Each structure stands twice: as structure tokens, then as C-alpha cells.
């Protein structure tokens with residue numbers, strides 16, 4: 001999940017004076033930052049240090065990550081001319097990310113590397129709103145008032161995500177995660193009409209690599225089956241519903257049990273150890289209802305978390321491993 005490394009002093013030291021997006025295009029630096037949480041916490045997989053806006057920046061979109069705020073776009077995209085002006089992504093524009101992946105594959109040994117991209121809806125929301133948004137009002141208004149403009153934009157963003165994921169897969173990542181972080185803001189009806197076709201296209205376009213495809217969003221209890229229908233192999237679950245309930249919702253009669261990822265509330269890393277330990281045990285137990293369970297947080301690590309607590313959680317999860 002986002003910002004696993006952000007709580008680490010060694011991460012802060014490396015990033016000192018270096019812009020977030022510059023770090024994402026520096027192969028040695030992105031490789032080192034990716035490895036830091038593996039080295040320290042002994043987690044079972046590494047998450048590529050990048051960001052969902054990296055392919056947009058690479059394609060030439062005027063976008064930055066403002067510390068404490070998030071991605072901010074110079075000119076929001078709200079009409080067909082702006083959609084037409086959105087550049088495509090050529091694979092060589094993310095070659096430095098691919099170089100970083102190759103370095104990592106060489107140095108991670110047996111530890112798998114998870115690559116990722118932002119899904120069309122979440123990327124579109126940043127581009128349409130101009131930055132982070134609580135209500136996604138411009139995005140929803142555009143979707144409903146000008147569906148052709150919406151679908152043109154989401155289609156282009158799907159192509160950008162596909163190119164970015166393929167560049168990572170060609171360089172050797174072992175799994176990919178498609179982040180539709182803000183999809184939970186949508187009704188099921190809107191998700192299925194305006195979002196699912198585009199996310200499906202992204203997930204289908206990387207199927208040929210034969211690696212696990214994880215799909216995640218926040219507040220998506222009502223969307224879980226739709227996100228599964230988009231073609232993911234693993235569904236990420238935030239902390240709002242119990243994991244066994246997510247499995248119940250996702251199960252298809254006669255099909256193998258669903259595989260899930262999640263779902264510790266990141267805020268509980270601030271609770272006392274006995275409370276946190278109970279939570280970790282409960283989640284691990286509930287995860288046994290699934291065909292497979294990747295223990296993870298339900299969303300990103302908060303930057304002020306004590307890294308020692310994260311290490312302890314990883315140790316406990318390893319003890320509980322079946």
C-alpha cells in the first residue's frame with residue numbers, strides 16, 4: 001500500500017531535498033526506496049516505489065505531487081478539447097521506471113515485486129477535479145452530463161495504464177495492482193456503466209502475462225463483486241467490512257474461493273499492542289474463509305506510524321501463517 005516507506009527514517013533521509021516525482025524517475029533511488037521496507041520489516045513482497053500519477057507526468061501532463069495534499073494538476077480536464085489534448089504514453093517515456101524494476105528484480109532475489117497503476121476512474125478524478133476531492137463533483141457531473149467526453153477520457157487513461165503496466169511487466173514485476181482508490185464514491189450503477197468497462201480493458205490487457213492481478217479501492221464494500229467482474233484475480237478490501245464477509249460477497253457457486261487482500265485499519269497501528277494483536281489475529285482468522293489471503297493494511301501507512309509496530313505486525317502475521 002501507498003507510503004509503506006514513508007514512516008522510515010532511512011526513507012526520509014534519502015528523499016531529503018528530492019522531489020517525489022524526481023525520485024520516481026531515478027532508477028537507483030526508486031530501487032533503494034522499494035527495498036527499504038523489505039529490509040526492515042521482512043515483508044513477503046516489495047511494492048514498487050512509484051505513484052499513480054507517474055505515467056501522466058511521463059506522458060507530459062503538467063501534474064505535481066504537493067506534500068500534504070497529493071496530486072495537483074495545472075489545467076483540469078473538463079471538455080472534449082482537453083481530452084483530445086491529453087497525450088498518449090509511449091513505453092520509452094517510462095523506461096527509467098523499467099530500469100528501476102530491472103535493478104530490483106536483480107537484487108530482490110526470491111522476494112516478489114508488485115508493480116501497479118492507477119485505474120481510469122481514480123486518475124480521471126484527479127485530472128477533472130484538478131487535485132484531491134472529497135465529493136468528486138466535477139467528475140460525476142461530467143460522467144452524467146457528457147458521457148461521450150467521460151468515456152473518451154477514461155479510454156485514454158486506460159491506454160496509459162496499460163502501457164505503464166506492460167512496461168513494468170516486461171521489466172519483470174511478479175504481480176500487478178490496479179488502484180481504483182476512490183471508486184467507493186460511486187454507486188454500483190455508475191461504477192458498472194462508467195468505470196467497469198475501462199478497468200476491465202486494463203486488466204484484460206495484461207492477462208497474457210499470467211501474473212496475479214490485484215484490484216483495490218477504498219470504501220468498496222458495495223462494489224466488490226463489480227470489481228471482481230472487472231477481471232481481477234485478487235480483490236483488495238479496506239477495513240470497513242470483515243474479510244469473511246467480503247469473501248461471502250465475492251464467492252461464486254461452483255468456482256474456486258475468492259482470493260483477498262487486507263484489511264487492517266491503518267489507524268489501529270496507533271492502538272495499544274494487545275488491541276492491535278487481537279485485530280491482526282481476527283483478520284488472519286477471517287482470511288481463512290478465502291481461497292487465499294494476502295495480509296495487508298486496508299489502506300496506506302500513515303506517515304507518523306512507529307516503524308517498530310509495523311515490524312511487530314509482520315512478525316505476528318508470519319507466526320499465524322498456515
Ligand code: CP3
Nearest residue numbers: 001002003004005049050051052067068069070179181300
Ligand atoms: O509503499 C509505497 O510507497 C508504495 C508506492 C506508492 C506511492 N503511491 C508512493 C507515494 C503507491 C502504491 C502509490 C499509489 C497512490 N498514489 C495511490 C493509490 C493507492 C492509495 O493509497 O489509495 C494514490 C491515490 C496516490 C496519490 C498520492 N500520492 C497521494 C494522495 C499522496 C499523498 C500526498 C501527501 O503528502 O499526503 C501521494 C504521495 C506519495 N506517493 C507518497 C509516497 C511515498 C508520499 C510522498 C512523501 O514522502 O511525501
